[in-house]
Amino acid sequence: xxxxxxxxxxxxxxxxxxxxxxxxxxxxxxxxxxxxxxxxxxxxxxxxxxxxxxxxxxxxxxxxxxxxxxxxxxxxxxxxxxxxxxxxxxxxxxxxxxxxxxxxxxxxxxxxxxxxxxxxxxxxxxxxxxxxxxxxxxxxxxxxxxxxxxxxxxxxxxxxxxxxxxxxxxxxxxxxxxxxx
Amino acid sequence: xxxxxxxxxxxxxxxxxxxxxxxxxxxxxxxxxxxxxxxxxxxxxxxxxxxxxxxxxxxxxxxxxxxxxxxxxxxxxxxxxxxxxxxxxxxxxxxxxxxxxxxxxxxxxxxxxxxxxxxxxxxxxxxxxxxxxxxxxxxxxxxxxxxxxxxxxxxxxxxxxxxxxxxxxxxxxxxxxxxxxxxxxxxxxxxxxxxxxxxxxxxxxxxxxxxxxxxxxxxxxxxxxxxxxxxxxxxxxxxxxxxxxxxxxxxxxxxxxxxxxxxxxxxxxxxxx
Numbered sequence: 306x307x308x309x310x311x312x313x314x315x316x317x318x319x320x321x322x323x324x325x326x327x328x329x330x331x332x333x334x335x336x337x338x339x340x341x342x343x344x345x346x347x348x349x350x351x352x353x354x355x356x357x358x359x360x361x362x363x364x365x366x367x368x369x370x371x372x373x374x375x376x377x378x379x380x381x382x383x384x385x386x387x388x389x390x391x392x393x394x395x396x397x398x399x400x401x402x403x404x405x406x407x408x409x410x411x412x413x414x415x416x417x418x419x420x421x422x423x424x425x426x427x428x429x430x431x432x433x434x435x436x437x438x439x440x441x442x443x444x445x446x447x448x449x450x451x452x453x454x455x456x457x458x459x460x461x462x463x464x465x466x467x468x469x470x471x472x473x474x475x476x477x478x479x480x481x482x483x484x485x486x
Numbered sequence: 487x488x489x490x491x492x493x494x495x496x497x498x499x500x501x502x503x504x505x506x507x508x509x510x511x512x513x514x515x516x517x518x519x520x521x522x523x524x525x526x527x528x529x530x531x532x533x534x535x536x537x538x539x540x541x542x543x544x545x546x547x548x549x550x551x552x553x554x555x556x557x558x559x560x561x562x563x564x565x566x567x568x569x570x571x572x573x574x575x576x577x578x579x580x581x582x583x584x585x586x587x588x589x590x591x592x593x594x595x596x597x598x599x600x601x602x603x604x605x606x607x608x609x610x611x612x613x614x615x616x617x618x619x620x621x622x623x624x625x626x627x628x629x630x631x632x633x634x635x636x637x638x639x640x641x642x643x644x645x646x647x648x649x650x651x652x653x654x655x656x657x658x659x660x661x662x663x664x665x666x667x668x669x670x671x672x673x674x675x676x677x678x679x680x681x682x683x684x685x686x687x688x689x690x691x692x693x694x695x696x697x698x699x700x701x702x703x704x705x706x707x708x709x710x711x712x713x714x715x716x717x718x719x720x721x722x723x724x725x726x727x728x729x730x731x732x733x734x735x736x737x738x739x740x741x742x743x744x745x746x747x748x749x750x751x752x753x754x755x756x757x758x759x
Binding site for chain 1: 514517529530531532533535536539540542543546547550551553554555556557558559565568569572593594595597598599601602619622623624625627628629632686689693
């Protein structure tokens with residue numbers, strides 16, 4: 306090893322005493338690094354980091370907006386669906402009600418017609434009965450006249466006899482009717 | 487511990503155990519370099535550590551230049567790595583200690599300090615260089631001086647003369663009669679010891695680490711004879727282990743250095759010491 310190194314060792318026996326040239330170079334080296342980083346490179350990256358943060362936040366905002374829109378559309382759709390269901394139910398209800406009234410009306414109409422027919426039948430029967438009764442009364446009158454003619458000459462005081470005559474007459478009639486049948 | 491400058495590096499000789507030559511132990515002489523340019527007797531010279539310091543600066547600037555010159559919003563691989571390092575220092579150290587609002591201003595300084603110190607430490611295990619620049623007290627001392635000037639001036643600026651004095655001496659009325667003694671100790675500890683330990687902590691760690699690496703490396707070579715070969719193997723394994731350990735210590739010491747820097751700045755900005 307050279308004499309220079311021997312001298313250097315003797316000079317700086319204490320490793321805690323800083324040699325000045327190294328101190329200067331060290332500071333220069335650090336200042337260079339600091340200068341580049343502080344003036345140019347770190348501001349560069351800070352700008353980009355900020356941009357990235359904004360981009361990410363913008364993306365998140367967009368996603369949130371899309372989500373809210375989707376949500377509102379879904380709600381609209383659900384509301385429409387519910388309305389449609391409600392409408393359908395209402396229509397069905399109405400149809401049922403209408404059907405029920407129709408049936409009721411028709412039933413009432415049928416009832417009414419039936420009653421009319423029945424009433425007409427009854428009236429007819431009554432009329433026939435009346436006609437028959439009047440015809441019978443005429444016949445009875447005629448027969449009574451006939452019977453009165455036959456009774457002339459017999460005592461009117463004798464009720465028993467008179468009754469007998471009438472009974473006989475009616476029996477005759479019945480016999481005639483029997484014979485006619 | 488006296489250095490013997492007549493000793494030559496173990497690798498420069500063919501000296502092994504049992505060959506009749508002593509163990510060329512590493513010492514203070516391992517931290518001295520013949521100037522590459524200039525005269526070692528004067529103060530105008532250029533040696534290996536200076537070369538490494540400047541080269542280290544170039545590497546740091548080169549790395550960040552490549553990563554951050556034209557940064558993209560969607561980062562490439564290099565930018566991602568550089569961003570991770572930047573973000574670690576910014577968020578993990580500065581914001582954590584000083585706070586986001588006050589700390590933002592000091593981010594460039596702390597980032598530069600961290601990567602500068604780390605790079606200087608890293609030289610220790612980079613082949614060919616293999617010397618931690620920070621194991622020369624001048625480099626940590628210079629950096630510690632910058633930090634010292636910064637936090638002392640910040641304290642004066644923030645608190646005025648009386649306030650700064652109270653800040654430095656830890657003025658606290660509740661101490662009562664012990665107050666003068668406490669103030670004296672605090673003043674001594676803050677203004678004189680603190681910058682010293684700040685620099686020496688880094689220096690001594692790298693100094694010791696380098697010495698250990700040297701010890702095992704030289705031993706591996708020195709023991710390479712006869713039965714010594716087995717021990718040389720053990721020693722070499724130790725070299726590898728210590729290299730890995732140094733890798734960890736280098737990053738840790740850089741971290742500690744800037745963490746302390748931030749703590750000092752925070753102390754200067756704080757309302758009450």
